[in-house]
Amino acid sequence: DIQMTQSPSPLSASVGDRITITCRASQFINNYLNWYQLKPGQAPKLLIYSTSTLQSGVPSRFSGSGSGTDYTLTINSLQPEDFGTYYCQQTYSDVTFGGGTKVEIK
Amino acid sequence: QVQLQESGPGLVKPSQTLSLTCSVSDASINIANFYWNWIRQHPTKGLEWIGYIHHTGANYYNPALKSRVTTGMDPSKNQFSLQLTSVTAADTAVYYCARAPPCGGSSCYAFDLWGQGILVTVSS
Numbered sequence: 348d349i350q351m352t353q354s355p356s357p358l359s360a361s362v363g364d365r366i367t368i369t370c371r372a373s374q375f376i377n378n379y380l381n382w383y384q385l386k387p388g389q390a391p392k393l394l395i396y397s398t399s400t401l402q403s404g405v406p407s408r409f410s411g412s413g414s415g416t417d418y419t420l421t422i423n424s425l426q427p428e429d430f431g432t433y434y435c436q437q438t439y440s441d442v443t444f445g446g447g448t449k450v451e452i453k
Numbered sequence: 454q455v456q457l458q459e460s461g462p463g464l465v466k467p468s469q470t471l472s473l474t475c476s477v478s479d480a481s482i483n484i485a486n487f488y489w490n491w492i493r494q495h496p497t498k499g500l501e502w503i504g505y506i507h508h509t510g511a512n513y514y515n516p517a518l519k520s521r522v523t524t525g526m527d528p529s530k531n532q533f534s535l536q537l538t539s540v541t542a543a544d545t546a547v548y549y550c551a552r553a554p555p556c557g558g559s560s561c562y563a564f565d566l567w568g569q570g571i572l573v574t575v576s577s
Contacts, residue, residue: 348516388569389569393565402563436500441515441516442515
């Protein structure tokens, strides 16, 4: 199965910062890469699918990029509501998730 | 607005069967061409996909769990279900149900709607 490695974790940042989370697949996944935000007690939220397509209703400060085995999630001007844990997910071969990146307040 | 809600026992004894139900509101699970999924999150660990059921009755499971997993649907109640047999403490987790639209382009199994999750503890 395909292993997904996320970094960094955790990530300490301040409101207004630009942050980048990376996700590396153990093999080629052809842009079948999605990103989620999880917060305690809430339903997880799909942010980006197919590497770079913003899910409806997600603010434009979120963006995704990448190809091959390496992918990134960028949040421009971090907002207080953005603190939480972010997961990448590959769906090229079965479904596996990265280990998560907890975004904390510095 | 479509919503998903997990329900079931919060405590299961080792070796028994874990049974959960996901109720879907404001959308028929029997009409739209969605995949209805189960995912879990172990304490202090990441997410693990368990499997899905399609409205046609087709299903597909995580190979690591395949021998213990069964999914089902009850269109009359607009619900789908998960059964996980022979549970151990390693199955203690928050269990989520989630919807995935049909595959298209490089988008497949993007879970666009989730329930809030239910904590299931395996303990005697």
